[in-house]
Amino acid sequence: MALHGGQIPTRHDHARRVGNPLLGVANPAYESEVLPPTNALAADPVPADVAYQIVHDELMLDGSARMNLATFVTTWMEPQADKLMAESVDKNMIDKDEYPQTAAIENRCVAILSDLWHAPEPGTATGCSTTGSSEACMLAGMALKRQWAARTGNDVTRRPNLVMGANVQVCWEKFCRYWDVEARMVPLEGDRLHLGAVEAAAACDENTIGVVAILGSTFDGSYEPVADIAAALDALAAGGGPDVPIHVDGASGGMIAPFLDPDLVWDFRLPRVASINTSGHKYGLVYPGVGWAIWRDADALPKELVFNVNYLGGDMPTFALNFSRPGAEVIAQYYTFFRLGFSGMTAVQQASRDVATELAANIERLPEYRLITRGDELPVFAFTTSADVTSWDVFAVSRGLREHGWQVPAYTLPADRTDLAVLRIVCRNGFSRDLADLFLRDLQAVTTSLVSDTAAAGHTGPSGFHH
Numbered sequence: 282m283a284l285h286g287g288q289i290p291t292r293h294d295h296a297r298r299v300g301n302p303l304l305g306v307a308n309p310a311y312e313s314e315v316l317p318p319t320n321a322l323a324a325d326p327v328p329a330d331v332a333y334q335i336v337h338d339e340l341m342l343d344g345s346a347r348m349n350l351a352t353f354v355t356t357w358m359e360p361q362a363d364k365l366m367a368e369s370v371d372k373n374m375i376d377k378d379e380y381p382q383t384a385a386i387e388n389r390c391v392a393i394l395s396d397l398w399h400a401p402e403p404g405t406a407t408g409c410s411t412t413g414s415s416e417a418c419m420l421a422g423m424a425l426k427r428q429w430a431a432r433t434g435n436d437v438t439r440r441p442n443l444v445m446g447a448n449v450q451v452c453w454e455k456f457c458r459y460w461d462v463e464a465r466m467v468p469l470e471g472d473r474l475h476l477g478a479v480e481a482a483a484a485c486d487e488n489t490i491g492v493v494a495i496l497g498s499t500f501d502g503s504y505e506p507v508a509d510i511a512a513a514l515d516a517l518a519a520g521g522g523p524d525v526p527i528h529v530d531g532a533s534g535g536m537i538a539p540f541l542d543p544d545l546v547w548d549f550r551l552p553r554v555a556s557i558n559t560s561g562h563k564y565g566l567v568y569p570g571v572g573w574a575i576w577r578d579a580d581a582l583p584k585e586l587v588f589n590v591n592y593l594g595g596d597m598p599t600f601a602l603n604f605s606r607p608g609a610e611v612i613a614q615y616y617t618f619f620r621l622g623f624s625g626m627t628a629v630q631q632a633s634r635d636v637a638t639e640l641a642a643n644i645e646r647l648p649e650y651r652l653i654t655r656g657d658e659l660p661v662f663a664f665t666t667s668a669d670v671t672s673w674d675v676f677a678v679s680r681g682l683r684e685h686g687w688q689v690p691a692y693t694l695p696a697d698r699t700d701l702a703v704l705r706i707v708c709r710n711g712f713s714r715d716l717a718d719l720f721l722r723d724l725q726a727v728t729t730s731l732v733s734d735t736a737a738a739g740h741t742g743p744s745g746f747h748h
């Protein structure tokens with residue numbers, strides 16, 4: 282039934298003349314009358330095509346996701362993945378009994394990650410999907426806190442703390458605030474722009490629930506020295522000090538290191554590593570939001586945190602902060618694993634690292650810039666201005682790049698290196714050599730105009746990216 286004539290039909294007309302109130306055909310005269318609701322529901326429905334077009338048009342105001350070099354999150358997947366996601370977006374992950382195959386596919390992904398991260402018995406993998414790394418970190422942190430409480434006799438007079446570098450992602454500060462744990466931040470110092478092993482061990486005491494080691498740092502893409510941190514904590518325990526477990530925040534690196542750095546020992550090969558998280562939606566190559574939390578074994582996950590939901594008439598253990606969640610991202614993660622296999626994943630991640638290291642090297646050749654990292658750990662690097670650049674700064678570069686459509690964050694590093702302001706580039710699948718060359722061309726143009734126009738100088742604070 283058409284809604285036409287240039288008049289907005291009343292609720293009464295609609296109910297009388299339209300069998301399904303969702304049906305209707307767009308009409309230009311009618312469409313011109315429609316304004317999208319901003320504060321309250323409009324009185325009446327609009328045709329689906331009209332609603333689609335108006336919302337679609339508004340979204341054009343967002344930046345281009347593909348030119349967003351700030352985000353770690355996947356911005357392109359194959360059409361086959363899009364199709365599978367559209368087919369499974371209506372499945373609720375929590376309904377294990379209604380969607381047993383989706384549940385089985387989630388378990389396959391948990392087993393695959395446990396295997397990639399060298400869990401002692403990947404066949405009996407312990408882990409779950411989440412909405413992202415933040416939820417996975419909350420779950421892992423809760424497990425650490427429970428384990429510590431059990432170790433220390435559930436003494437409520439003690440205040441637990443979590444040791445981490447000041448460069449942790451904000452989700453760890455959230456965890457500490459939400460779960461009443463002291464966030465024991467080790468400051469950066471000099472050229473050490475992430476957590477050091479000696480400093481981590483020195484910050485631990487009897488109330489430390491764990492040390493968070495990041496693979497790799499959100500601020501500059503560098504890997505924290507997980508094996509050195511484990512060795513320092515081994516020495517601490519051997520010397521009669523506290524026996525502190527490690528959680529590895531592999532939000533990005535958990536999907537990079539297994540493929541590109543097989544000899545780097547950072548995972549469950551280190552007995553001290555109790556749990557690991559990753560973001561399926563970062564270098565796991567899936568659209569947001571999916572993350573994963575994996576424990577070394579069932580013993581690392583306190584039983585009282587696990588809830589059982591009905592699964593084919595039986596009990597299915599679950600550990601999650603939320604309840605309902607679409608199955609699409611988990612299906613897409615499995616598609617990606619299945620589609621690429623080990624060699625495919627390696628090729629995709631290597632291509633991102635190649636683009637990152639080449640682009641970093643090209644930027645290093647520009648006299649106005651100095652590299653902080655080189656893109657040879659995460660395919661992510663940070664750079665700053667050379668010492669002799671005084672009339673403009675990284676914030677001006679970020680603004681200039683935005684005029685060319687590129688979103689590149691500029692920010693100061695955390696304490697005690699807040700004096701250092703950097704630009705950061707995240708190279709993801711889909712940011713090809715060709716695009717990197719075009720980016721370099723635009724960076725050079727921005728730099729040339731800043732150099733020739735000292736009036737463009739000025740530090741106005743961080744550019745507002747928080748990834």
Ligand SMILES: Cc1ncc(COP(=O)(O)O)c(C=O)c1O
Nearest residue numbers: 413414415450499530532560748
């Ligand atoms: C090291 C690290 N941990 C945790 C997170 C949070 O991840 P998510 O966005 O998947 O919740 C991020 C996000 O950038 C990160 O870089």
